[in-house]
Amino acid sequence: MDTAVSTSNVPATSPWLRIKHWLTHLSLRQVFVLVVAVGLLAPGVIFTLLMLEWRRHELTLQFRAEQERVLETLALGLRQPLWDLSLNAGQPLVDTAMKDARIVSVQVDGTFPGEPFIAVNLPERRQGVVTHLSRPVHFGDQVIGKVTITFDDGDLRRRLAAQGREYVLLIGVMLVVSLLLILLLLDSRFLVPLRRLSEQARALTNHEAPPGTVWTREDEIGDLGRQLEWARGELHRLFGELNDKNEALEQDIVERVQTEEALRASEAKYRELFISNLDGICVVDMDGRVQDANPAMLALLGVPSAALVGRPMGQFVAEDWRSYDDHMMQHRVLVDGHCNEYEIELYRPSAGLLPVSAKGVLMRDVDGRAIGIWRILRDLTERKAAAQRMELAAKVFDNTAEAIMVIAPDNRITSVNRAFTDILGYHADEIVGQPSSVLRDPSVETRVYEEINANYTNGGAWQGEVPFRRKSGGVFTAWAQINVVRDVTGRIGDVVLLIRDISDAKAAQERILHLARFDALTVLPNRAYFRELAEEAIAEAHRHGVHRALLFVDLDHFKTINDSLGHDVGDQLLKEVASRLNDALRAGDAVGRLGGDEFVILLRNLDSGEDASYVASRVLERLARPFVVDEHELVVTPSLGIALYPEDGEDYDTLVRNADAAMYHAKEHGRNTFRFYTADMNARAREILAVENQLRRALERDEFVLHYQPQVAMSSGAIVGVEALIRWRHPERGLIGPMQFIPIAEERGLIGDIGEWVLREACRQNRAWQDEGLPPIEVAVNLSAMQFYRRDLAEDITGILKETGLDARWLALEVTESVIVQDVESTIATLAALKAMGLKLAIDDFGTGYSSLSYLKRFKVDKLKVDRSFVMDIPGDADDSAITRAVVNLARNLGLQVIAEGVETPEQWSFLKQEGCDEVQGYLVSPPLPAIDLANRLARGAWTLQG
Numbered sequence: 001m002d003t004a005v006s007t008s009n010v011p012a013t014s015p016w017l018r019i020k021h022w023l024t025h026l027s028l029r030q031v032f033v034l035v036v037a038v039g040l041l042a043p044g045v046i047f048t049l050l051m052l053e054w055r056r057h058e059l060t061l062q063f064r065a066e067q068e069r070v071l072e073t074l075a076l077g078l079r080q081p082l083w084d085l086s087l088n089a090g091q092p093l094v095d096t097a098m099k100d101a102r103i104v105s106v107q108v109d110g111t112f113p114g115e116p117f118i119a120v121n122l123p124e125r126r127q128g129v130v131t132h133l134s135r136p137v138h139f140g141d142q143v144i145g146k147v148t149i150t151f152d153d154g155d156l157r158r159r160l161a162a163q164g165r166e167y168v169l170l171i172g173v174m175l176v177v178s179l180l181l182i183l184l185l186l187d188s189r190f191l192v193p194l195r196r197l198s199e200q201a202r203a204l205t206n207h208e209a210p211p212g213t214v215w216t217r218e219d220e221i222g223d224l225g226r227q228l229e230w231a232r233g234e235l236h237r238l239f240g241e242l243n244d245k246n247e248a249l250e251q252d253i254v255e256r257v258q259t260e261e262a263l264r265a266s267e268a269k270y271r272e273l274f275i276s277n278l279d280g281i282c283v284v285d286m287d288g289r290v291q292d293a294n295p296a297m298l299a300l301l302g303v304p305s306a307a308l309v310g311r312p313m314g315q316f317v318a319e320d321w322r323s324y325d326d327h328m329m330q331h332r333v334l335v336d337g338h339c340n341e342y343e344i345e346l347y348r349p350s351a352g353l354l355p356v357s358a359k360g361v362l363m364r365d366v367d368g369r370a371i372g373i374w375r376i377l378r379d380l381t382e383r384k385a386a387a388q389r390m391e392l393a394a395k396v397f398d399n400t401a402e403a404i405m406v407i408a409p410d411n412r413i414t415s416v417n418r419a420f421t422d423i424l425g426y427h428a429d430e431i432v433g434q435p436s437s438v439l440r441d442p443s444v445e446t447r448v449y450e451e452i453n454a455n456y457t458n459g460g461a462w463q464g465e466v467p468f469r470r471k472s473g474g475v476f477t478a479w480a481q482i483n484v485v486r487d488v489t490g491r492i493g494d495v496v497l498l499i500r501d502i503s504d505a506k507a508a509q510e511r512i513l514h515l516a517r518f519d520a521l522t523v524l525p526n527r528a529y530f531r532e533l534a535e536e537a538i539a540e541a542h543r544h545g546v547h548r549a550l551l552f553v554d555l556d557h558f559k560t561i562n563d564s565l566g567h568d569v570g571d572q573l574l575k576e577v578a579s580r581l582n583d584a585l586r587a588g589d590a591v592g593r594l595g596g597d598e599f600v601i602l603l604r605n606l607d608s609g610e611d612a613s614y615v616a617s618r619v620l621e622r623l624a625r626p627f628v629v630d631e632h633e634l635v636v637t638p639s640l641g642i643a644l645y646p647e648d649g650e651d652y653d654t655l656v657r658n659a660d661a662a663m664y665h666a667k668e669h670g671r672n673t674f675r676f677y678t679a680d681m682n683a684r685a686r687e688i689l690a691v692e693n694q695l696r697r698a699l700e701r702d703e704f705v706l707h708y709q710p711q712v713a714m715s716s717g718a719i720v721g722v723e724a725l726i727r728w729r730h731p732e733r734g735l736i737g738p739m740q741f742i743p744i745a746e747e748r749g750l751i752g753d754i755g756e757w758v759l760r761e762a763c764r765q766n767r768a769w770q771d772e773g774l775p776p777i778e779v780a781v782n783l784s785a786m787q788f789y790r791r792d793l794a795e796d797i798t799g800i801l802k803e804t805g806l807d808a809r810w811l812a813l814e815v816t817e818s819v820i821v822q823d824v825e826s827t828i829a830t831l832a833a834l835k836a837m838g839l840k841l842a843i844d845d846f847g848t849g850y851s852s853l854s855y856l857k858r859f860k861v862d863k864l865k866v867d868r869s870f871v872m873d874i875p876g877d878a879d880d881s882a883i884t885r886a887v888v889n890l891a892r893n894l895g896l897q898v899i900a901e902g903v904e905t906p907e908q909w910s911f912l913k914q915e916g917c918d919e920v921q922g923y924l925v926s927p928p929l930p931a932i933d934l935a936n937r938l939a940r941g942a943w944t945l946q947g
């Protein structure tokens with residue numbers, strides 16, 4: 001290889017060198033082939049050339065002889081024709097000669113001048129070299145002409161070339177055969193064994209150990225092969241030994257390198273440990289002088305290396321601790337080889353004293369002699385602070401008001417504080433070691449606790465309300481703060497639980513929430529909370545496409561009771577009403593108090609509007625029974641308005657507004673009833689609002705006026721009294737009847753002032769009539785419930801009578817039956833007081849209310865007024881006739897007067913007269929009249945049926 005490289009690098013400067021270079025690259029086989037080829041080819045070529053030359057010479061001689069013969073023949077043959085100058089005789093001879101293809105031309109010249117005698121020329125026969133041969137033609141001794149023949153040697157050349165090719169072919173075949181034979185011999189005898197020898201030699205060179213080769217040949221090659229085989233065996237053995245030694249050596253080297261590396265690594269590690277150790281470490285010699293110090297030690301002392309190394313370590317120990325430290329070094333480290341940790345203070349030149357823990361370890365050399373001391377110092381500042389913190393934490397742990405419990409990862413309680421034992425009732429000994437689940441409230445599903453566990457496990461902390469069970473079994477709600485303590489790997493360690501008993505706060509919160517949501521008096525949902533409930537129910541109904549109903553409930557004349565009997569009674573009544581409303585509802589329905597005497601009912605379970613009317617009827621029925629409050633037996637009727645979802649409104653406000661409008665409608669229709677909302681009610685509600693506003697100004701503007709309807713005695717036809725009936729001279733709407741504004745005035749609390757005006761005006765007018773000299777008559781004034789139950793009613797009337805100068809006996813008060821039964825006891829007292837003043841008292845609309853006969857006896861009234869609804873159909877209607885008859889009889893039996901109102905027909909008159917009714921009032925006699933007209937009627941005298 002090396003040779004090849006060097007050889008190839010030799011520049012081929014000369015052809016010889018190039019050939020040499022080429023030859024060195026030839027294989028042995030190529031060399032053999034080359035030698036054999038050259039060896040065979042050279043004699044072959046020479047032989048061929050010689051043979052060819054000899055042949056050419058032979059053929060040339062033969063060709064010359066033939067030329068001479070032809071020339072001779074022709075010269076002889078033309079002797080006669082030329083002599084005779086007979087072309088005919090000469091021409092055939094020439095033509096015959098021209099048949100020889102080697103003759104290009106024949107020219108026969110005579111001795112005469114001019115044209116040749118015969119000339120035949122075929123130039124196309126010229127292919128090689130031509131020779132011109134001439135011979136004189138003798139006739140006798142005389143030369144008579146000359147024959148010239150031009151010969152072409154092309155044929156001769158062709159024959160020579162063919163001969164050459166034959167020789168070349170022969171030599172070629174000989175060469176190939178010879179080569180093949182030689183190569184065969186070469187291969188079997190030389191090249192193959194040589195190749196084997198070469199492989200053996202290569203194997204030796206490559207230190208390989210091929211299988212042993214057996215040489216049987218007895219020639220030089222066999223000898224060489226055997227020698228090589230021996231050498232191979234020897235080499236193999238030697239290499240084996242060498243390899244073993246090498247391996248052992250390598251192993252040795254590897255081990256040594258490893259040991260050195262381990263040593264270096266260990267040294268580096270310990271050096272690194274020394275350098276990076278957070279503890280201050282220094283080496284001091286046996287005199288106590290610092291030999292080496294790590295960065296932590298320098299940092300601890302706050303000095304550079306130069307200020308420490310070489311100095312006695314004792315200089316850096318606080319003076320108070322120096323002898324103790326010395327003692328530890330001398331008597332512990334030097335004697336025992338080491339000492340346990342002890343505390344001293346270091347003196348730091350620039351930063352004062354530092355508490356440290358100190359340790360010493362004796363250093364020995366290989367012979368065990370002490371050569372120094374390792375001094376290890378650790379800053380105790382943080383540890384001391386931590387200890388203080390721990391101490392503080394322990395104090396906090398024990399003295400905190402919140403119960404603290406620590407739970408180990410296996411869910412067992414590992415420690416609790418004093419507050420824990422106080423709050424949960426367990427002594428620490430009883431609870432530590434127990435599973436935390438003993439504190440669970442058994443009524444709460446385990447799943448809830450598992451969820452809490454999962455929450456703080458995932459988040460690391462959790463806080464919230466958790467129910468806990470005390471040792472006593474009692475359960476309380478606690479605010480628990482759970483914190484997970486994780487180790488540096490993030491694994492959950494202990495769990496710390498802070499438990500604050502919030503049962504009181506919770507109760508207070510619930511109370512507050514309750515107060516915020518529920519009406520304090522009735523404990524019904526208040527306006528705001530009821531709205532929430534209703535809006536929820538509406539949203540739910542919207543989702544499910546179902547119906548809801550809202551019932552607006554307003555108590556009729558509740559204000560009267562409140563004002564007359566006081567707020568305590570009113571409150572009690574409202575509570576009772578609330579309770580009865582609740583009782584009237586089915587589960588799922590709800591009632592709330594909007595304020596005052598206004599309640600609202602939410603019906604969830606509703607199939608149709610009929611259901612709502614059913615509930616409304618039940619409410620009416622439940623409230624119909626008298627309420628007994630503080631010995632007062634009170635009758636309170638409600639008016640209800642019903643609005644349906646979604647027909648009458650799709651939101652709470654609309655539904656309430658429409659139910660309210662419907663409720664007013666119910667009030668307008670006699671109260672104690674219910675009405676479903678209809679679209680026109682809102683218009684009516686607006687109208688009512690407008691009326692209310694105008695009513696407030698009507699008194700100031702003197703827009704009220706009284707009409708008087710005569711009441712005549714049936715026996716004489718004389719007008720014995722009048723009923724004062726209010727009218728409103730509305731600036732735009734003209735004269736308005738009381739039914740259109742009295743209920744509104746009552747509802748809106750305006751009736752007090754209006755009623756007072758009516759009383760005063762009626763008394764004034766009656767007195768005026770008397771002053772005019774008209775026959776004295778009673779004037780009956782209607783009292784609304786609110787007026788009737790006013791505490792100072794008697795006082796007011798006394799004042800008015802006094803003011804107007806009317807004698808009390810000419811004033812009658814009409815109170816409806818439904819009003820007086822609202823509070824029987826109060827009524828009795830009020831009626832007695834009024835009676836004592838000398839007034840007349842009549843029960844209006846008698847028969848329509850719920851008065852009991854026993855009460856009637858106790859009511860000090862003078863007159864019963866049969867309601868127009870009974871009179872209307874007498875005598876035709878048997879029931880009404882019977883009722884009217886019964887009322888007349890009752891009055892007579894009780895010693896009361898009886899008056900029938902709404903008498904319109906003579907038949908009614910006759911029936912009433914026949915039954916013994918005392919007085920009548922009605923259109924038959926006269927409609928209500930202005931004061932002046934009434935005065936005229938009075939002046940006219942008695943009324944008769946005919947007149």
Ligand SMILES: Nc1nc2c(ncn2[C@@H]2O[C@H](COP(=O)(O)O[C@H]3[C@@H](O)[C@H](n4cnc5c(=O)[nH]c(N)nc54)O[C@@H]3COP(=O)(O)O)[C@@H](O)[C@H]2O)c(=O)[nH]1
Pocket residue numbers: 709723724725726737738739742755758782783784844845901902903904921922923924927928
């Ligand atoms: N608290 C007060 N209430 C009052 C006052 N003024 C009237 N009212 C009450 O208003 C109701 C309606 O009164 P009014 O429209 O005046 O009707 C009275 C008569 O006009 C009517 N009447 C009388 N006779 C007939 C008749 O033959 N047919 C018929 N259809 N109606 C008739 O009856 C009303 C009187 O009824 P009553 O009081 O029950 O006797 C009415 O309830 C009044 O009480 C007031 O100042 N304060």
